[in-house]
Amino acid sequence: MVVLTENEVRQLLTEVEDPELPINIIDLGIVEKVEFSDTGRVTVKLIPTFVGCASLEVIRLRAVEQLHRHGLAGVRVVWNLAAKWHPDMITPQGRAHLAEYGVVPSYLGQESKNVAGNSPCPYCGSNRVETQASYGAALCRVVYFCQSCRNSFEGLKCPGSHSNQLAYLKRERH
Amino acid sequence: MTGQTSLSPAEVNFILHWADDKYIMGHEIASQTRFYGPDLEENLALGSLAQDDLGHARLLYGLLAESDLEIDKLVYLRSPGEYRNSLLAATQEPDNWAFWVIKGLLFAQAELVRCQAINALFSREPAQNSDKAQWLYISNIIIQDDAIHLEHWQQWLEVLGRQPEGHARLQAALERLLPLGREFFHARTWNDLAGELKIPAPESGLLLEEWNNRLAALLKPLFFNVSSLYAVNGNNWAAQYCGREGRHTPELVRMLEEDHALYQSYPEAALGSV
Ligand SMILES: [Zn+2]
Numbered sequence: 001m002v003v004l005t006e007n008e009v010r011q012l013l014t015e016v017e018d019p020e021l022p023i024n025i026i027d028l029g030i031v032e033k034v035e036f037s038d039t040g041r042v043t044v045k046l047i048p049t050f051v052g053c054a055s056l057e058v059i060r061l062r063a064v065e066q067l068h069r070h071g072l073a074g075v076r077v078v079w080n081l082a083a084k085w086h087p088d089m090i091t092p093q094g095r096a097h098l099a100e101y102g103v104v105p106s107y108l109g110q111e112s113k114n115v116a117g118n119s120p121c122p123y124c125g126s127n128r129v130e131t132q133a134s135y136g137a138a139l140c141r142v143v144y145f146c147q148s149c150r151n152s153f154e155g156l157k158c159p160g161s162h163s164n165q166l167a168y169l170k171r172e173r174h
Numbered sequence: 175m176t177g178q179t180s181l182s183p184a185e186v187n188f189i190l191h192w193a194d195d196k197y198i199m200g201h202e203i204a205s206q207t208r209f210y211g212p213d214l215e216e217n218l219a220l221g222s223l224a225q226d227d228l229g230h231a232r233l234l235y236g237l238l239a240e241s242d243l244e245i246d247k248l249v250y251l252r253s254p255g256e257y258r259n260s261l262l263a264a265t266q267e268p269d270n271w272a273f274w275v276i277k278g279l280l281f282a283q284a285e286l287v288r289c290q291a292i293n294a295l296f297s298r299e300p301a302q303n304s305d306k307a308q309w310l311y312i313s314n315i316i317i318q319d320d321a322i323h324l325e326h327w328q329q330w331l332e333v334l335g336r337q338p339e340g341h342a343r344l345q346a347a348l349e350r351l352l353p354l355g356r357e358f359f360h361a362r363t364w365n366d367l368a369g370e371l372k373i374p375a376p377e378s379g380l381l382l383e384e385w386n387n388r389l390a391a392l393l394k395p396l397f398f399n400v401s402s403l404y405a406v407n408g409n410n411w412a413a414q415y416c417g418r419e420g421r422h423t424p425e426l427v428r429m430l431e432e433d434h435a436l437y438q439s440y441p442e443a444a445l446g447s448v
Contacts, residue, residue, distance in 0.1 A: 051315055052222075052229025057242070081233070081311040135219040139226070160318040166329040168215055 002071030006034045009042060012070050016062045019055045020138055021156070022101050025063065029089025032080055042067070043076045047083040050139045050159050086158050098122075098156065106142050106155025108134070108163040119155050121146035134163045180305070184366035186238060187258070191363055191418060192288070193234035194259035196316075197249065198426070199281055200227030201433075202266055203274075212271050219326065223278070226319045233312045237305075250437035254430040255420040260284075261412055262354040264426040272334055272343035276351050279327035280389065284358050285320045287385045289313040295368070328392060335396045345398055352402045353412060355385050360418040 004012075014026045025031055025046070033045040044063060048056060060077050067075040087105030090098070098104065099122040106119050108131070120127050126148035133143040142155040142163065181189070204224035211217040235245045262281055267273040292313045296306045334340035359381045386403045393400050415421050422430075 050226070050229065051233055052225035052227070052319075054225065081308070081315065133215045133218065135215070135222045137218065139222050159315070160322070162322060162325065165219075165322075165326050166333060169329075169333050 003040060004042070004070075004072065006036075009034045009044065009067070009072070012066055013044070013063060016059070016066050019058045019062075021103060022097050023090075023094045025059060027091045027094030027097065029091065029094070030059075030085060032083050041074045041076070042072050043078065045078055045080040045083070047085045047089075048079045048081065049085045051081070052139055054139075084159070087156060090156075103141075103154045103156055104144075106144075106157040106161065108142055108155070108157050108161040119144060121149060121151065122153055123151050124149040131163055131167060133168060134165045181238070182370045184370040188363055188367045189234055189237050190258045191260070191360070193231050193238070193248075194257050195263045195281075195285075195358075196227045196234060197231035198257070198259040199263040200224045200231060201429070202264065203227060203278070205266075206274060209268070223323055223326065226323070230312070230316050230319070233315070237308060237312070246437070250434050254422055254427040257420065257422065257426075257430065258418055259422075259426075260354065260358040260360075260417045261415050261423070262351065262358050264417060264423055265351065265354070266425060267347075270343065270347070272340060273347040273350075275327055275330040275334060276344060276347035278323065279331060279392070280351050280355070282320045282324035282327060283388055283392075284355065284385055286317060286324065287359075287381055287388070289317045289320070291364075291381055293317075295371075331392070331396060335398075341397070348393070348398060348400070349402045350411070352389070352400065355382050355403070357412070357416060357418060359385065363418065 010026055010031065013031055014024045016025045017023070018025060018028055021028075030047045030049065031044065032047045033043075035043045035045065037043070044067070046060065046063070056079065060079065063077045064075060067077070087107065090105055095105065102122050104119045104122050119129060121129055121144075124146065126146055128147035129144050130147065131142060132145040132152060135141070136143045136154055140156055140158075142157050142161070143152055144155055145152050201224075203220055207217050207220045207224070211220050232245065235248050239245045239248060262277070262284065265277065293310060296310055331344065335344055361379070364381070386400075390400045390403060415423055
């Protein structure tokens with residue numbers, strides 16, 4: 001049986017990509033715990049973003065396959081429903097990859113501990129950003145509009161994010 | 175995300191009501207995306223709301239199943255008469271956006287009342303054993319998501335309610351849907367569950383009253399008449415059905431039969447195929 005340390009398991013999981021975004025699951029911050037039983041059996045606990053996310057099972061299976069390939073035959077990968085994900089859990093490297101792709105962590109109606117200012121534009125860095133629509137092309141997205149460079153871009157939001165829903169209908173029409 | 179099967183019949187029944195409500199509601203909301211909603215933004219919103227509901231349903235079915243394959247069987251191999259969803263989740267009215275706004279509003283509020291009652295019920299239990307802990311995790315996830323659904327439908331209520339025609343259509347939908355609360359908070363479901371757990375039942379009449387009061391507080395300031403909330407026998411149309419006992423509308427039966435036929439033709443194409 002292959003014996004790995006927690007860090008080695010985490011290192012292997014950096015090769016598991018999210019199916020919807022250019023980010024691996026370690027950088028996304030959804031690997032909560034790597035646990036070892038007395039018999040050496042490994043359990044990886046993942047934090048779900050949205051429970052309705054269509055990719056949950058894909059992510060779990062990718063993690064299982066990756067660890068199987070590296071000799072962890074009895075590994076269990078489970079979603080921990082008690083844990084909550086927050087955009088602050090994305091690593092700086094993960095943030096950089098997302099920004100290249102035009103996606104920023106979103107703090108709709110929430111405080112961020114790490115980042116000054118809410119979701120600046122990934123193209124020009126401006127903070128003159130408004131929420132264009134509270135729902136986007138995937139469950140975890142919000143659509144922003146940058147007043148400075150006039151680009152739209154997506155925010156990656158977490159469950160429980162409140163925003164001014166239907167703001168687009170209530171805005172004054174020009 | 176699959177669970178234990180050491181549940182009593184009352185517990186299984188209780189979870190089925192809950193899961194079937196979420197599954198059918200998600201299905202019905204998703205069905206509206208093919209009409210592109212009132213606008214593109216709303217179409218995207220509908221897709222997200224439906225995905226939340228279906229995700230909740232999957233977690234709840236997971237409490238009853240040992241594997242994803244068993245979840246598929248619960249969803250696709252039960253006959254329509256074995257479904258236990260409420261009429262509120264199932265009812266539909268194509269081409270009437272005001273109807274969907276009221277349905278969404280009433281359902282989200284009912285879901286919040288149900289989940290908060292579940293939390294209250296199990297916090298009274300002395301030992302927080304692990305199978306009830308799963309119920310509580312799921313109920314807290316639903317409270318978080320449905321609070322946002324409620325807010326979404328409330329915003330539509332304000333937007334549509336500003337014009338006389340919108341207000342009249344919303345009022346008509348309210349009169350049709352408000353009396354369905356009684357069936358949603360089906361008394362026997364709660365009594366059986368509490369009886370088996372040997373804890374005092376929350377009176378289902380009190381849950382209904384809580385739902386009524388919260389809705390009245392939202393609706394009255396916007397000049398809606400809520401007298402049909404308190405109508406005891408005011409809905410002849412609804413009286414012929416009882417979703418909690420498996421007597422469903424012909425539309426729902428047809429939808430489930432289509433769903434099941436598709437699964438039986440392509441069993442390997444199901445969501446949880448591992
Ligand atoms: Zn910009």
